[in-house]
Amino acid sequence: MNRIVNATDTNSNDAIVLKDVNKHYRTAATPFLRLKEIIFPNSVKNAREFVALENVSLTISKGECVGIIGPNGAGKSTLLKLIAGILKPSDGDVIVNGRISSIIELGSGFHPDFTGTENIILNASLHNIPQENVPSLLEEIRAFTHLGKYMDLPVKTYSSGMFVRLAFALAISVKPEILLIDEALAVGDAVFSYKCLRRITELHKSGVTIVFVSHDTGAVSQICTRSILIDHGKILADGETQNVVNLYLQKIAEELTNQNSSADDGKLAQHFHQIGASEVSSNNEIETRFGSFDTIITDMFMTDESGNNTTKFRAGDVAIIKMFVRFDVKIDKPIFGVMLKNRLGIEVFGTNTQLQKIDTGSYTPGQAIEVSFAIPLHIGGGSYAVSLAVHSVNGVYFDYRIDALVFEVVQSLKSGGTSHLPIKFDMESKELSDLSPVDKFSLAYHDAPETLYPVKEESIKFLAEQWYEVLEHERKSCRWVGKQAAAFVSLNDSKSIEIEFGSTYPLVKDKGLKVEFVINDVSIGDYLLKTNELVVKELSLPEELQNLKCVSKVEIRSDVWSPKDFGANDIRELSIFVYRIKTKA
Amino acid sequence: MLETQILHNRHLLFSLVTRDIKLKYAGSSLGVFWSVVQPLILLILYIIVFSTLMGTTRILLKNNEVNYAVFLCPCLLAWNWFTESVSSSCYSIISGAPLIRRVAFPTGILPCVPVLSGFLPFVVVLIIFFLYQGIFTPTFRPIELLLVLLVICIQFFLTIGLCFFVSALNVVIRDTAQVTMALLQILFWATPIVYMEDILVKQFSYAATWFMINPFAHLMKIWREAIGAHCLPNWQSTAILLLWAIIFYIAGRYLFTKSSDSFIEQV
Numbered sequence: 119m120n121r122i123v124n125a126t127d128t129n130s131n132d133a134i135v136l137k138d139v140n141k142h143y144r145t146a147a148t149p150f151l152r153l154k155e156i157i158f159p160n161s162v163k164n165a166r167e168f169v170a171l172e173n174v175s176l177t178i179s180k181g182e183c184v185g186i187i188g189p190n191g192a193g194k195s196t197l198l199k200l201i202a203g204i205l206k207p208s209d210g211d212v213i214v215n216g217r218i219s220s221i222i223e224l225g226s227g228f229h230p231d232f233t234g235t236e237n238i239i240l241n242a243s244l245h246n247i248p249q250e251n252v253p254s255l256l257e258e259i260r261a262f263t264h265l266g267k268y269m270d271l272p273v274k275t276y277s278s279g280m281f282v283r284l285a286f287a288l289a290i291s292v293k294p295e296i297l298l299i300d301e302a303l304a305v306g307d308a309v310f311s312y313k314c315l316r317r318i319t320e321l322h323k324s325g326v327t328i329v330f331v332s333h334d335t336g337a338v339s340q341i342c343t344r345s346i347l348i349d350h351g352k353i354l355a356d357g358e359t360q361n362v363v364n365l366y367l368q369k370i371a372e373e374l375t376n377q378n379s380s381a382d383d384g385k386l387a388q389h390f391h392q393i394g395a396s397e398v399s400s401n402n403e404i405e406t407r408f409g410s411f412d413t414i415i416t417d418m419f420m421t422d423e424s425g426n427n428t429t430k431f432r433a434g435d436v437a438i439i440k441m442f443v444r445f446d447v448k449i450d451k452p453i454f455g456v457m458l459k460n461r462l463g464i465e466v467f468g469t470n471t472q473l474q475k476i477d478t479g480s481y482t483p484g485q486a487i488e489v490s491f492a493i494p495l496h497i498g499g500g501s502y503a504v505s506l507a508v509h510s511v512n513g514v515y516f517d518y519r520i521d522a523l524v525f526e527v528v529q530s531l532k533s534g535g536t537s538h539l540p541i542k543f544d545m546e547s548k549e550l551s552d553l554s555p556v557d558k559f560s561l562a563y564h565d566a567p568e569t570l571y572p573v574k575e576e577s578i579k580f581l582a583e584q585w586y587e588v589l590e591h592e593r594k595s596c597r598w599v600g601k602q603a604a605a606f607v608s609l610n611d612s613k614s615i616e617i618e619f620g621s622t623y624p625l626v627k628d629k630g631l632k633v634e635f636v637i638n639d640v641s642i643g644d645y646l647l648k649t650n651e652l653v654v655k656e657l658s659l660p661e662e663l664q665n666l667k668c669v670s671k672v673e674i675r676s677d678v679w680s681p682k683d684f685g686a687n688d689i690r691e692l693s694i695f696v697y698r699i700k701t702k703a
Numbered sequence: 704m705l706e707t708q709i710l711h712n713r714h715l716l717f718s719l720v721t722r723d724i725k726l727k728y729a730g731s732s733l734g735v736f737w738s739v740v741q742p743l744i745l746l747i748l749y750i751i752v753f754s755t756l757m758g759t760t761r762i763l764l765k766n767n768e769v770n771y772a773v774f775l776c777p778c779l780l781a782w783n784w785f786t787e788s789v790s791s792s793c794y795s796i797i798s799g800a801p802l803i804r805r806v807a808f809p810t811g812i813l814p815c816v817p818v819l820s821g822f823l824p825f826v827v828v829l830i831i832f833f834l835y836q837g838i839f840t841p842t843f844r845p846i847e848l849l850l851v852l853l854v855i856c857i858q859f860f861l862t863i864g865l866c867f868f869v870s871a872l873n874v875v876i877r878d879t880a881q882v883t884m885a886l887l888q889i890l891f892w893a894t895p896i897v898y899m900e901d902i903l904v905k906q907f908s909y910a911a912t913w914f915m916i917n918p919f920a921h922l923m924k925i926w927r928e929a930i931g932a933h934c935l936p937n938w939q940s941t942a943i944l945l946l947w948a949i950i951f952y953i954a955g956r957y958l959f960t961k962s963s964d965s966f967i968e969q970v
Binding site for chain 2: 143152222223
């Protein structure tokens, strides 16, 4: 019996159910035998059989985000393809509940000779998306991928990064209920990867079921709450991501150790498991421990700088991690390592004596030492786990204690974020009155041009970078952004100020736009603007503002409006644009 | 069901067909025009060579004396459509590999693409031929058009059956494409397309039996008599042809559906 059911049973709470799924490939020796095998399955006697998945049963509920990890060739991709319905199981049932979309192999599902746009249309027709929705879909994908003119070139001309952009946008554009993602995302650039991960998180929040296959345990820890470890076609572990990832890392390390110790004449392997179980017990319930135990970490704890045992620190404190190591074999230059992970399982900091180029000396059986690491905790608040290890130069793990210690860091009130970097502030005061007006202005804004008027290229550039959006019409003037637009002007000995301004507000003729002029927080007048033409307004300066030797802030306050109120896409808030400010003696 | 899969995805099929046609002539200045020019050139060449070889341009067809062009044209066009469809469908699964790796891609539409994209130039040249014939022989009857549609239908199923067969077979046995090309070459000369049946039957006794079995001999006969001699096809030829079409279709469909699950593992 093999069945792929794509039931759209909205009542069921399970998105994906696999029941005793087997997948094996039979490869007959010659093409003709292969043909015979296809027409009469299992008829060829000497077919080479390769088992990709064996007795896999799992249930993924709606809205879950599940990571699938495992070494190369473990059967991760086969599992994903079975869920996607690309492969059919040899035995067992695959039941999928809901609209499914996938990014499985780079470039798969694309017609290489179709352009990006045509591939989207092709995809839409495959997913039965109504014709009238296609234009908006295209627009959405264009905006997300930023592929621009490449959208109209055949996808065979795309780089792998462009491919993955399109593939991702396409996969999510069909509003999937189940999204399957294979490692493909790793190809995109950092910005896009980030964008993708963020979008995946958003989709997850909106209730989409996500299955994510990756080698990158970091990415899995970041987005998946549950993970499945697969090796040799079997599910080895299924549970909370953190535990599964630890198990996986442990497996990798074990394999590495086994490889190396078998190369080491088996001398080290002789000692394996000679030590009593009580001595290699775990420190806490989350600890995972493995190694050859030829040398063991007998104890470890944390203290503060003055030597008091503690597991609570403030950000910036120095933590001292101590471990006691007993040697049961002769070892030259053992390596002592430490790793800190945050509560999401993301590695925050790690180092070892080899990386630090520390000569650790040589030891004989029976010797014991105390190793301590003093680490200034320049990290953000939260709980952290410490892993400690002793291993040999050639990678044999003697004792690896993952997450053996847990400590807490109280967030400093002086900083935020995931780290607490040592920071220094520096300030130097300067007397403004000692400087000439031009200097004053360029001191306040060091890259300011000598004058802002008449409006020249460099002043436009400056204004655009500072407060303005440059409106490229024939007058080359600038448009204010924000409610209180401000400019800095040297008033010097001027008696009055002339401001030339206007507004692009379409209703200014009917409603009028009230404008108030404020210099250094002193109101010097107001005006009701009733035209879209430029208006020149001369304002005399009050006594207190005359004879000012420094740069003054000229503000023009007015109501704001946005083009979007008039149906445009522009969501900026606009008010008044100022063409020129002139001071008069 | 293979048929419902194809019908359900007809929009997709048509977009693949249009792309296929556009691609074939992409970049050339005459574009799609070539798809009409090439069979026309071939036709003219055959007409010149064979009418000189046989020393006459008139051929007796069912007591009807016809121009050699009228004799040759429908058959050569029909053969071209058939042979091009079958030979390019050999690769339709292999070259469609990126597509069939997609979730729920209807694989069944792939072998249909060359059949439909070859149909367009075929029909265009056929219409040109009808115009030409209409000008020279004002005996055109609507029944002929009906006959043409019927023959096209039968040929379509015959071709598509074979396309399913070779496209699936070529995934497993990659020599299929080469063997198919060779067989098509042989079949071209072993079928009365450019020559009259009688010429061979007079010389070799077994030729008559062969023409009896060969579905393409019957197909050509029906084409020729419908267009050249304006007469209804004899029921024997139609029955044999229909039988072959059914056999090809069932065989092709069987192999295709049987092996389509394993395509993804083999391409």
